[in-house]
Amino acid sequence: MRVQNMFSVAGPQAERIAELWWITFAICLVVFAAVLVATGLALWKGRKGTGSGHGAHLAVASAVGVSTVLLLFLIVASVATDRALAQIDASDALKIEVVGNRWWWDIRYQDPDPSRRFTTANEIAIPVGRAVELTLRANDVIHSFWVPALHGKKDLIPGRTATLTLRADKPGTYRGQCAEFCGVQHAKMALFVYALPAQEYEAWAEQQRRPAPPPADGPQQLGHDLFVKGTCAMCHAIQGTPANGRRAPDLTHFASRKTIGAGTVPNDPQQLAVWISDPHAVKPGVNMPAHAFLKREELAALVAYLGSLK
Amino acid sequence: MNPLLERTWRDTGFFSAINHKTIALRYIVTSFAFFVAAGILAALMRLQLAVPENDFIGPDLYNQLFTVHGTAMMFLFAVPVMEAMGVYLVPLMVGARSIAFPRMNAFSYWVFLFGGVMLFGVLALNIGPDTGWFSYPPLAGPEHSPGKRVDFYAQLITFTELAALLVAIEIIATAFKMRAPGMTLARMPLFVWAMVVTSFMILFAMPAVMFASTALIADRLVGTHFYNPAEGGDAVLWQHLFWFFGHPEVYLIFIPALGFMSSIIPTFARRPIFGYPAMVLALIATAFLGFGLWVHHMFAAHLPELGKSFFTAASMLIAIPTAIQIFCWIATLWTGRIVFRTPLLFVLAFFFILVAGGLTGIMVASVPLDLQLHDTYFVVAHLHYVLIGGAVFPLFGAWYYWFPKFTGRMMSERLGQWQFWIAFIGFEVAFFPMHTLGMDGMTRRIHTYPEAMGWGAANFISTVGALMIAASGVLFIVNVVRSYRRGAPAGDNPWGADTLEWATSSPPPSYNFDRIPVLGSEGVVVTGLAEKSREVLITTVVDAMPDHRLAFPNPTIWPFLSAVAVTVMFIGSIFTPWAVVWGSIPIVVGVTLWFWPRKDETREHLALEKRP
Numbered sequence: 001m002r003v004q005n006m007f008s009v010a011g012p013q014a015e016r017i018a019e020l021w022w023i024t025f026a027i028c029l030v031v032f033a034a035v036l037v038a039t040g041l042a043l044w045k046g047r048k049g050t051g052s053g054h055g056a057h058l059a060v061a062s063a064v065g066v067s068t069v070l071l072l073f074l075i076v077a078s079v080a081t082d083r084a085l086a087q088i089d090a091s092d093a094l095k096i097e098v099v100g101n102r103w104w105w106d107i108r109y110q111d112p113d114p115s116r117r118f119t120t121a122n123e124i125a126i127p128v129g130r131a132v133e134l135t136l137r138a139n140d141v142i143h144s145f146w147v148p149a150l151h152g153k154k155d156l157i158p159g160r161t162a163t164l165t166l167r168a169d170k171p172g173t174y175r176g177q178c179a180e181f182c183g184v185q186h187a188k189m190a191l192f193v194y195a196l197p198a199q200e201y202e203a204w205a206e207q208q209r210r211p212a213p214p215p216a217d218g219p220q221q222l223g224h225d226l227f228v229k230g231t232c233a234m235c236h237a238i239q240g241t242p243a244n245g246r247r248a249p250d251l252t253h254f255a256s257r258k259t260i261g262a263g264t265v266p267n268d269p270q271q272l273a274v275w276i277s278d279p280h281a282v283k284p285g286v287n288m289p290a291h292a293f294l295k296r297e298e299l300a301a302l303v304a305y306l307g308s309l310k
Numbered sequence: 311m312n313p314l315l316e317r318t319w320r321d322t323g324f325f326s327a328i329n330h331k332t333i334a335l336r337y338i339v340t341s342f343a344f345f346v347a348a349g350i351l352a353a354l355m356r357l358q359l360a361v362p363e364n365d366f367i368g369p370d371l372y373n374q375l376f377t378v379h380g381t382a383m384m385f386l387f388a389v390p391v392m393e394a395m396g397v398y399l400v401p402l403m404v405g406a407r408s409i410a411f412p413r414m415n416a417f418s419y420w421v422f423l424f425g426g427v428m429l430f431g432v433l434a435l436n437i438g439p440d441t442g443w444f445s446y447p448p449l450a451g452p453e454h455s456p457g458k459r460v461d462f463y464a465q466l467i468t469f470t471e472l473a474a475l476l477v478a479i480e481i482i483a484t485a486f487k488m489r490a491p492g493m494t495l496a497r498m499p500l501f502v503w504a505m506v507v508t509s510f511m512i513l514f515a516m517p518a519v520m521f522a523s524t525a526l527i528a529d530r531l532v533g534t535h536f537y538n539p540a541e542g543g544d545a546v547l548w549q550h551l552f553w554f555f556g557h558p559e560v561y562l563i564f565i566p567a568l569g570f571m572s573s574i575i576p577t578f579a580r581r582p583i584f585g586y587p588a589m590v591l592a593l594i595a596t597a598f599l600g601f602g603l604w605v606h607h608m609f610a611a612h613l614p615e616l617g618k619s620f621f622t623a624a625s626m627l628i629a630i631p632t633a634i635q636i637f638c639w640i641a642t643l644w645t646g647r648i649v650f651r652t653p654l655l656f657v658l659a660f661f662f663i664l665v666a667g668g669l670t671g672i673m674v675a676s677v678p679l680d681l682q683l684h685d686t687y688f689v690v691a692h693l694h695y696v697l698i699g700g701a702v703f704p705l706f707g708a709w710y711y712w713f714p715k716f717t718g719r720m721m722s723e724r725l726g727q728w729q730f731w732i733a734f735i736g737f738e739v740a741f742f743p744m745h746t747l748g749m750d751g752m753t754r755r756i757h758t759y760p761e762a763m764g765w766g767a768a769n770f771i772s773t774v775g776a777l778m779i780a781a782s783g784v785l786f787i788v789n790v791v792r793s794y795r796r797g798a799p800a801g802d803n804p805w806g807a808d809t810l811e812w813a814t815s816s817p818p819p820s821y822n823f824d825r826i827p828v829l830g831s832e833g834v835v836v837t838g839l840a841e842k843s844r845e846v847l848i849t850t851v852v853d854a855m856p857d858h859r860l861a862f863p864n865p866t867i868w869p870f871l872s873a874v875a876v877t878v879m880f881i882g883s884i885f886t887p888w889a890v891v892w893g894s895i896p897i898v899v900g901v902t903l904w905f906w907p908r909k910d911e912t913r914e915h916l917a918l919e920k921r922p
Contacts, residue, residue, distance in 0.1 A: 004750065005750050153684055181442050
């Protein structure tokens with residue numbers, strides 16, 4: 001299974017990098033073999049004491065010359081690839097702001113029209129074949145955005161803004177994770193990119209722009225009330241409700257996401273109940289406090305309400 | 311054996327010892343102990359990662375383990391052990407009675423020891439640093455790492471850098487001013503050249519990290535904002551300062567190992583080294599280039615693209631000096647008459663492991679490739695190939711090679727060969743799979759990973775390899791202990807080597823040489839050094855012409871006591887800035903008494919003065 005492999009490429013940039021890798025690898029392999037063969041021969045000759053010094057200076061000098069030429073070639077290949085990576089047509093790029101937090105990703109879809117902006121977390125849907133311009137920022141410490149199927153890494157550094165432009169040419173789900181050590185739960189800071197055909201993407205985005213659906217039944221209503229009047233709303237936001245916290249993932253369309261806790265566990269009612277009552281059992285050190293004080297029916301109501309936020 | 315010289319030069323008392331061989335052996339044994347301790351931490355990490363979703367070690371402890379592993383391996387093992395080998399060998403190789411500034415040497419050892427004990431002490435108390443050996447702010451800053459953990463890290467750096475800087479100064483002074491008459495620079499052994507180059511690199515690299523760690527601790531303790539972007543500081547400043555030291559540091563470890571290679575290969579090829587001038591120039595070129603590639607650790611941080619290309623070029627071109635040396639060694643072996651002994655075996659592993667590591671280094675020097683490989687297990691594999699293949703294997707070779715000189719006894723060949731093969735195979739089993747893990751997306755510094763990632767099998771294999779490496783370490787310790795007790799007597803020069811350390815007894819007497827050796831002239835030149843007082847011969851830098859006699863200090867306890875005072879000040883400053891004020895007073899007292907002239911010594915020296 002190759003979930004996060006740099007050779008399972010889905011975009012032009014990852015493809016260029018993989019090509020460069022194979023060129024470099026081939027040259028290095030030849031050099032490695034040559035050095036080993038030369039060492040082996042030297043040991044064989046030296047053991048018998050039959051190696052003559054005749055031409056040794058010339059041999060060493062030519063080996064150095066060949067190494068230099070190969071290295072210069074690799075430098076040129078590397079710089080050329082680097083330039084190619086930057087030359088992606090971003091004129092109609094979809095603009096997304098990605099903000100790194102310990103230990104989750106805040107994903108904010110930009111639009112000139114403010115009513116068309118929306119926010120999600122840890123899962124990014126993008127249209128296939130269209131460039132995406134990611135603006136990368138960090139709220140607390142340095143993180144690094146990395147989805148190997150699409151492109152290399154780019155750091156998210158507090159106090160600085162970086163951009164990363166990429167494109168997916170194949171529909172699919174591509175996993176990535178934070179690549180710069182960011183503290184106790186660095187291991188559990190994954191993200192997913194869903195490359196969707198253009199129409200599907202538009203449908204998804206339209207859905208995400210809507211406010212959350214109102215509670216449909218009694219338990220959902222109880223869950224809604226607990227959410228907006230309790231501690232949840234201090235950190236989380238749900239558009240269309242008074243909950244407007246900005247310190248934790250926006251949950252407006254929480255039920256449309258596949259995982260909880262930045263890829264830590266699958267998003268299903270059992271896992272969600274465990275996560276709400278004791279997130280530290282799943283992801284020790286996470287900033288969300290435990291809610292073991294909730295009564296069983298309250299917990300069930302919250303799970304039911306969050307599960308309705310398609 | 312000259313009893314008068316022995317009485318003059320021998321150490322008095324454990325804490326006042328200043329003989330360079332005594333201090334060097336303590337340095338070597340201590341840094342080896344830290345190596346073993348940091349290796350145990352690595353084994354624990356490997357056990358945690360052996361299977362997916364393991365809960366053997368939690369994230370908090372895991373982060374302490376990898377931080378202390380990296381910090382200890384770099385600051386408490388790799389650099390100090392190389393310097394310690396230099397402290398032992400450089401004076402012998404240049405034909406001197408002592409290392410320059412022997413009291414400072416003792417002081418350096420004690421500071422190093424106390425710093426290392428502090429690091430492992432706080433780990434044992436479960437308050438070890440947990441932000442990585444690179445400790446990037448803002449993660450390592452006051453807001454995101456409250457408590458004292460990172461302060462211990464920052465002060466450890468201050469401890470070890472102080473110790474390293476002092477040794478660098480001693481080695482440069484010894485190699486440049488204390489060579490035996492006739493040992494011109496062009497005749498200086500390659501290991502001494504390697505140590506000189508390393509020492510100069512230390513002088514230029516260490517101040518950067520000492521400033522960086524001092525600024526970090528100031529941010530943490532007294533509220534400065536060097537690294538705080540919200541107040542006009544810059545998080546990336548640390549990265550520049552740290553890697554301006556951190557990349558040369560790799561060469562501080564690697565260049566002495568090149569010196570081992572150039573000592574051991576000619577001995578067992580039974581011919582002088584091929585291409586001596588090229589070898590020397592390659593060492594110097596490595597040192598210069600080594601300062602021009604720190605940014606390749608920061609390709610993923612957004613820096614100007616043109617600048618990155620420059621660092622790609624420098625990072626790739628540094629392969630050339632190393633290639634020159636490798637080709638010269640191959641030529642030496644090719645034209646020699648080889649005898650296979652354990653030291654040569656360890657040294658030959660270099661060709662297999664370091665060359666592979668150097669080639670993966672060329673890969674990660676390329677910006678596009680590094681963007682994929684950076685901070686993955688590919689880099690973990692690369693750096694262990696370079697450091698273990700390029701430094702640790704040659705270091706083991708060096709230990710087998712010079713153990714007879716250190717102790718007067720040979721190490722067991724049979725155990726040595728067993729150790730070599732277990733270490734070599736264990737190394738490949740442990741680290742080769744990490745290349746594929748990295749390309750398969752496994753990032754560094756993660757305490758666990760989901761089963762669905764498909765990394766389980768390679769990680770399990772890697773853990774098996776790590777345990778094999780541990781077994782080879784045990785075998786080495788057994789070999790050392792057994793050989794030390796009842797190894798075959800070595801004689802002065804068991805390998806038939808041609809450098810000066812083999813021209814005296816094994817182990818060498820406290821004064822190193824009965825008569826100061828003279829190179830390149832027939833017969834013995836009487837240098838006229840006093841025997842009842844500690845006198846050394848100072849020679850000119852380039853030609854090593856005798857210049858003057860210099861009186862050297864006697865053993866004293868003040869370096870030890872000064873080191874204690876410095877330790878109290880450093881550790882105290884973690885808890886209160888006032889420790890810097892009050893803690894300075896005992897240091898001043900200690901250092902003053904250290905340099906206080908003694909009447910009887912001065913009288914003795916004056917009596918030896920020859921009036922013109």
